[in-house]
Amino acid sequence: MARVTGNSLLRGLSGTLGNITVRQVGDQTIVSVAEGPKKAPRSPKQQEHLDRFAAAKRWATAQVLDPAGYALYATGVDDRHGAPYHVAVADYMHAPTITATDLSAYHGQPGQLIRVRATDNFAVAAVVIRILGPDQQLLETGPAQPQPDGLHWLYPAQTLIPTLPGTTVEVRATDRPGNAALARYPL
Known part of the structure; x- marks a missing residue:
């Protein structure tokens, strides 16, 4: 994964070109190797993690739709977590x-x-x-x-x-x- 700065050709571009994936995250352009086809089914532990992450996304969406939840999680926004949604996902994924x-x-x-x-x-x-x-x-x-x-x-x-x-x-x-x-x- 690479962060691209100052490349006007990739600015605003997102998607897959050959074996390269370009995404926009906030104001940054991220370039990485495209994900290939899956060779093996997910292990139970991988599936459990994906299910937990899906639940975290649902939790975060509900929190940012509530004005009080949005205001609360907005206090945790920093360089690592750029939006209240990201703070809420991280909160769901980590126990005290x-x-x-x-x-x-x-x-x-x-x-x-x-x-x-x-x-x-x-x-x-x-x-x-x-x-x-x-x-x-x-x-x-x-x-x-x-x-x-x-x-x-x-x-x-x-x-x-x-x-x-x-x-x-x-x-x-x-x-x-x-x-x-x-x-x-x-x-």
């Missing part, structure tokens, strides 16, 4: 990541804080904390609150949990399209 969970201040008492650091290529929409007992029964659940830095989320515990051994803290971060990351921390 839980990069750190600080449980050092949590000892089973109400009001003690669980601090989570979650990131996403666009934005993390929500972080939910669940505290499960030794037999996996739900002891407590609730949303963590986003902090001004945009990276950290705080959850103040609500319930007294006298015996922590065997207890598990489950952290779930989701983004706007609904992609989720899950982390479990045994205490």
Whole structure:
């Protein structure tokens, strides 16, 4: 793939000429080798990826048709993602990541804080904390609150949990399209 600059012959041209494909992406002209005929059927993993990408395109189209979604994704436009549509496709394709969970201040008492650091290529929409007992029964659940830095989320515990051994803290971060990351921390 090559990016063409200053070639008036190719400016505005798109299509296939012999074994060369010319496309216009934004204000750039891209020249690449033409795609040949497929020799083998797609693997299940390739088909799964194509299906996911088709779903991402449908999601992005719906988002840019909604004025609020368009305005939200317009904030992510940069050199790499030239339009809100591209930002929305990228957001759909990438799940959030839980990069750190600080449980050092949590000892089973109400009001003690669980601090989570979650990131996403666009934005993390929500972080939910669940505290499960030794037999996996739900002891407590609730949303963590986003902090001004945009990276950290705080959850103040609500319930007294006298015996922590065997207890598990489950952290779930989701983004706007609904992609989720899950982390479990045994205490």
